[in-house]
Amino acid sequence: MQEAAHVATNAVHHVGGDVVHAVAAAAHNVHEAVVHQAEASSHSITHMMMHLIIQLAVIIVVAKIGGYLFQRFLKMPSVLGELASGMLIGPYALGGMIDIPNLGILFAESHGFAATPQLYGIATLASIILLFLAGLETDLAAFIRYSVVGSFVGLGGLFAAFVLGDLCAVFWPGNGIDSFMDPAALFLGVISVATSVGITARILAEKQKMASPEGVTILAGAVFDDVFGIVTLAIVMGMAKVSLGGGEVNWGEIGIIAAKAIGFFVVVTALGLIFSRKITAMIKKFKSTEIIVSICFGLALLLAGLAEMAGLAMIIGAYIMGLALSRTDLAHEIEHHMEGVYNLLVPIFFCVMGMMVDFAAMKPVLIFGSVYSLLAIVSKVVGCGLPAYAMKFNLRGSLRIGLGMLPRGEVALIVAGIGLASGIIDQGIFGVSIMMTVVTTMLAPPLLVKSFEGGSGLRKEMDGGGEDVEVIELAFPSRDITEFLLNRFVRALQAEEFFVHHLHTEQPTYRVLKDDIAFTLVQDGGKLIINVPQANQHVARMILLEELLSLTDLLESTKQMKDLDEMGSDLMSGLFA
Amino acid sequence: MNLKKVLSPDTVWVDLKADSKQGIIEEMIDRLLAAGKINDREAVLTAVLEREAKMSTGMQNGVAIPHGKTDSVKSLVAAVGLNKSGVNFDSMDGAPCTIFIMTLSPTKRTGPHIQFLAEVSRLISQPAEREKLLACTTHGEIYETLTRK
Numbered sequence: 001m002q003e004a005a006h007v008a009t010n011a012v013h014h015v016g017g018d019v020v021h022a023v024a025a026a027a028h029n030v031h032e033a034v035v036h037q038a039e040a041s042s043h044s045i046t047h048m049m050m051h052l053i054i055q056l057a058v059i060i061v062v063a064k065i066g067g068y069l070f071q072r073f074l075k076m077p078s079v080l081g082e083l084a085s086g087m088l089i090g091p092y093a094l095g096g097m098i099d100i101p102n103l104g105i106l107f108a109e110s111h112g113f114a115a116t117p118q119l120y121g122i123a124t125l126a127s128i129i130l131l132f133l134a135g136l137e138t139d140l141a142a143f144i145r146y147s148v149v150g151s152f153v154g155l156g157g158l159f160a161a162f163v164l165g166d167l168c169a170v171f172w173p174g175n176g177i178d179s180f181m182d183p184a185a186l187f188l189g190v191i192s193v194a195t196s197v198g199i200t201a202r203i204l205a206e207k208q209k210m211a212s213p214e215g216v217t218i219l220a221g222a223v224f225d226d227v228f229g230i231v232t233l234a235i236v237m238g239m240a241k242v243s244l245g246g247g248e249v250n251w252g253e254i255g256i257i258a259a260k261a262i263g264f265f266v267v268v269t270a271l272g273l274i275f276s277r278k279i280t281a282m283i284k285k286f287k288s289t290e291i292i293v294s295i296c297f298g299l300a301l302l303l304a305g306l307a308e309m310a311g312l313a314m315i316i317g318a319y320i321m322g323l324a325l326s327r328t329d330l331a332h333e334i335e336h337h338m339e340g341v342y343n344l345l346v347p348i349f350f351c352v353m354g355m356m357v358d359f360a361a362m363k364p365v366l367i368f369g370s371v372y373s374l375l376a377i378v379s380k381v382v383g384c385g386l387p388a389y390a391m392k393f394n395l396r397g398s399l400r401i402g403l404g405m406l407p408r409g410e411v412a413l414i415v416a417g418i419g420l421a422s423g424i425i426d427q428g429i430f431g432v433s434i435m436m437t438v439v440t441t442m443l444a445p446p447l448l449v450k451s452f453e454g455g456s457g458l459r460k461e462m463d464g465g466g467e468d469v470e471v472i473e474l475a476f477p478s479r480d481i482t483e484f485l486l487n488r489f490v491r492a493l494q495a496e497e498f499f500v501h502h503l504h505t506e507q508p509t510y511r512v513l514k515d516d517i518a519f520t521l522v523q524d525g526g527k528l529i530i531n532v533p534q535a536n537q538h539v540a541r542m543i544l545l546e547e548l549l550s551l552t553d554l555l556e557s558t559k560q561m562k563d564l565d566e567m568g569s570d571l572m573s574g575l576f577a
Numbered sequence: 578m579n580l581k582k583v584l585s586p587d588t589v590w591v592d593l594k595a596d597s598k599q600g601i602i603e604e605m606i607d608r609l610l611a612a613g614k615i616n617d618r619e620a621v622l623t624a625v626l627e628r629e630a631k632m633s634t635g636m637q638n639g640v641a642i643p644h645g646k647t648d649s650v651k652s653l654v655a656a657v658g659l660n661k662s663g664v665n666f667d668s669m670d671g672a673p674c675t676i677f678i679m680t681l682s683p684t685k686r687t688g689p690h691i692q693f694l695a696e697v698s699r700l701i702s703q704p705a706e707r708e709k710l711l712a713c714t715t716h717g718e719i720y721e722t723l724t725r726k
Binding site for chain 1: 628631632687688689690691692694695696698699702
């Protein structure tokens, strides 16, 4: 601020320069002071924005490069790279040392917070976009009618992670947390809940295990984990806010808060599902997808704000709006249109989260962090593994499922960020959360790959129950043709009313679901690979055959096109005349 | 998938008479016409023959699945017929076909059209089910066999 005023004064003097008559200057002394002040304040906003824009420039470039490097060379999710970039350029590392003339320190702590309010605002917007799209991609139909095992696996992991995470804080000596209901303890519980299944999905796809009983269970479990994780967060937010406001939360109050949180979730989701088709029908009258998508996003922001107003968290509202729209035919359009914004803004969020890691504050809690991370691993392996073992898997299969549910990611970071911003957790615990996210995400891939060596994960008496997976491989002369056919296949499956779920993995991968049918499609260069349980192979093969045959029509129609050579020469003629 | 939703007792036949591929297709279409399931014989015939021209739907073990997409039907129309003496249907394994499953689906409407075909195919891909089907002597019996589950 002072600096801004200084710059402003300088600028005015400079503009006025030597040419300004000293007399005039003196005569308008008072007037000038007023002008100065006005200019200084307007300048300070400009200066603030300039600072913000330059920060964003640095963040976007560094985060994107960091994400790329992690993905390319370490085979890790880009989130970790973005996070690491943030740690590197944050106020507690390089960013705090870079002092740029006329700008000041590139990333300075502001009021004990690693990001300025304006930068944090953009990160918040990014987190809303993230959760909105997560809700949009949630396969609610699968959630409602798919896999009993998946629901128990998801709930088991959620319960174990929450309780162990919370208790870890309670029993750790000397941190001032001594009650299970302490907001900080509750936050440590809820941070360790949300599984980020993206990296697991990638590994399952690479190892062609997505349609295996373990793969199906993990992916179904992750859906439950998502939805219930959000409900848990809603309850915890409510409890934390009450106990921050004034002391003890008793069980009666907790009941009310839980009822309120679940009520908000259920009522809004139900209303959303009931009216989403009507609302989208109304919105569709605009006939421009651009406007439609923008309005839907506006609604997501509105619900986010309302959720916060209701004592929950903004991301909960955004997630619910996504969930409500996920069953409409607009879902795909919104996803498609938001992708660009997502790719630009979401890395900013993760980078800012990385920037908040204060290494000095972390030193005293390093051992605590290690124990917390270890418990986060144990809780998912046991919490998800036990129900799996109780239902139909053997120890090997249960371990695979537990490890598949291990990685935490986006949601854990967002929740930790909310905790830090609202003052519920301090910088040390925030760092511990980041540490846990990084550890679980980095450990999961090698462990998961190793666990999939060896035989079936089903118990003997369950084995051979038609769970054998058939691998259908079709090789095409070029990647383009494969992609083309894959897209047509996906559309044909949708026309047959299958739910086709696009997984954000390196290789284009789709999960196809309907009732008890589940299989996956993967494009591997010029190859199209379908992993399908033997019992479902008829439908996969027949629909694919029809699409293959429709290519014949297409080839026929290209013959009716004007001679391509002729077209080409028409196109080029005259260019070099 | 519940086959009862799509099949009805008047679209399953044990006594197809025709002895050629074209004949079987036309006979099934005529019977669907008689049952009031379709009303544009020519459009349906063209659709099925067009599909046959791309690749014969004669599969293996005596099963054939002639089908087509045409907007002359508003929803999925399906029929199952038997000709126990076998008909040359250009099948993949060269064997004469005895079980014929026909589906007609609208081009624009979505629905489990191919899936229906796949479900029936899955059912009769089991030798025991095939034998049971071929042992049927009345329309009612065949309907029972197909929709029992």
